Amino acid sequence: MNAEAIKKSLQDGGLRCTPQRYAVMAFLMEHTSHPTAAEIFKAVNRSDPRCSRATTYNNLRDLVQAGLVREVAVEGRAARFDANDMPHHHFICDRCGKVEDLDWYDVPRPASGVLGKRVLRECEIIFRGLCARCAPRHASR
Amino acid sequence: MNAEAIKKSLQDGGLRCTPQRYAVMAFLMEHTSHPTAAEIFKAVNRSDPRCSRATTYNNLRDLVQAGLVREVAVEGRAARFDANDMPHHHFICDRCGKVEDLDWYDVPRPASGVLGKRVLRECEIIFRGLCARCAPRHASR
DNA sequence: TACAAATTTTAGACTAAGTCCAATATTATA
DNA sequence: TATAATATTGGACTTAGTCTAAAATTTGTA
Ligand SMILES: [Mn+2]
Ligand SMILES: [Mn+2]
Ligand SMILES: [Zn+2]
Ligand SMILES: [Zn+2]
Numbered sequence: 001m002n003a004e005a006i007k008k009s010l011q012d013g014g015l016r017c018t019p020q021r022y023a024v025m026a027f028l029m030e031h032t033s034h035p036t037a038a039e040i041f042k043a044v045n046r047s048d049p050r051c052s053r054a055t056t057y058n059n060l061r062d063l064v065q066a067g068l069v070r071e072v073a074v075e076g077r078a079a080r081f082d083a084n085d086m087p088h089h090h091f092i093c094d095r096c097g098k099v100e101d102l103d104w105y106d107v108p109r110p111a112s113g114v115l116g117k118r119v120l121r122e123c124e125i126i127f128r129g130l131c132a133r134c135a136p137r138h139a140s141r
Numbered sequence: 142m143n144a145e146a147i148k149k150s151l152q153d154g155g156l157r158c159t160p161q162r163y164a165v166m167a168f169l170m171e172h173t174s175h176p177t178a179a180e181i182f183k184a185v186n187r188s189d190p191r192c193s194r195a196t197t198y199n200n201l202r203d204l205v206q207a208g209l210v211r212e213v214a215v216e217g218r219a220a221r222f223d224a225n226d227m228p229h230h231h232f233i234c235d236r237c238g239k240v241e242d243l244d245w246y247d248v249p250r251p252a253s254g255v256l257g258k259r260v261l262r263e264c265e266i267i268f269r270g271l272c273a274r275c276a277p278r279h280a281s282r
Numbered sequence: 283t284a285c286a287a288a289t290t291t292t293a294g295a296c297t298a299a300g301t302c303c304a305a306t307a308t309t310a311t312a
Numbered sequence: 313t314a315t316a317a318t319a320t321t322g323g324a325c326t327t328a329g330t331c332t333a334a335a336a337t338t339t340g341t342a
Contacts, residue, residue, distance in 0.1 A: 114244060119279070123269075129260045
């Protein structure tokens with residue numbers, strides 16, 4: 001929404017503010033539906049044809065690396081992207097693959113010792129099942 | 142391990158026991174490293190060249206649908222497969238993509254109401270960070 | 283403002299992962 | 313053993329994503 005805020009967060013992430021990168025970030029902030037790279041490219045490129053496919057992918061990679069965008073892998077489907085910087089969990093629909101946000105709540109850590117030499121960065125809960133749109137259709141079959 | 146047990150679990154899942162399907166399932170039961178489809182194909186095909194690439198993929202799909210095998214999506218990498226039927230969580234390494242099992246413990250469900258019309262099937266925790274092999278390398282850079 | 287260095291963009295070739303097809307073979311059942 | 317249902321196959325195809333190297337843009341410094 002706020003152009004200056006986006007500009008600043010790009011710079012904080014060590015990224016230059018180019019029109020293409022800005023457009024990708026702005027699109028993600030305005031669309032909380034966890035779009036795929038292909039969807040982002042189509043939409044951004046339509047409103048400003050300066051942003052190519054390669055650039056869309058490059059920028060998504062950079063934004064994820066900078067920690068400004070989250071990538072969500074879904075079995076058998078294209079990755080989805082998320083600029084929601086509030087901590088939150090995800091619900092993934094078994095049927096249509098839709099990814100939805102669920103409010104954050106703290107995840108109990110594993111008992112001490114079981115992680116061994118691993119370094120833990122984050123714990124997230126993935127909820128799976130049928131989304132509100134798919135649940136009724138399922139019941140009727 | 143037990144041939145009869147595998148045979149039975151295939152039948153329980155409504156799947157015929159073919160040599161190829163059996164080999165894929167047996168391989169997954171003997172290898173708890175969450176191999177990719179390509180790894181499974183290579184190994185199974187090497188020990189018994191009757192199993193083609195298409196068949197490996199077909200069988201993995203069937204086994205997942207039947208609930209005998211779990212598919213684990215990892216951002217930017219090929220899917221991994223898992224025949225461990227004990228409930229458990231996963232640790233995914235940010236650096237090398239390795240997927241490791243962590244003992245199950247119960248996940249607190251979201252507060253009633255927040256799921257709305259969604260139908261919840263499962264909750265799993267994904268732990269992310271650096272695996273025991275990658276953690277030291279990371280520290281030294 | 284002018285310049286140079288560093289970074290970014292680009293089209294399109296390329297790769298990797300996975301799906302689909304329709305002919306053939308195998309399996310389970312009677 | 314005969315039959316119907318299911319599974320297998322090689323290879324073409326699709327989809328998602330990466331790579332390349334030349335051209336363009338951004339940003340810091342003079
Ligand atoms: Mn989200
Ligand atoms: Mn596992
Ligand atoms: Zn759905
Ligand atoms: Zn690792």
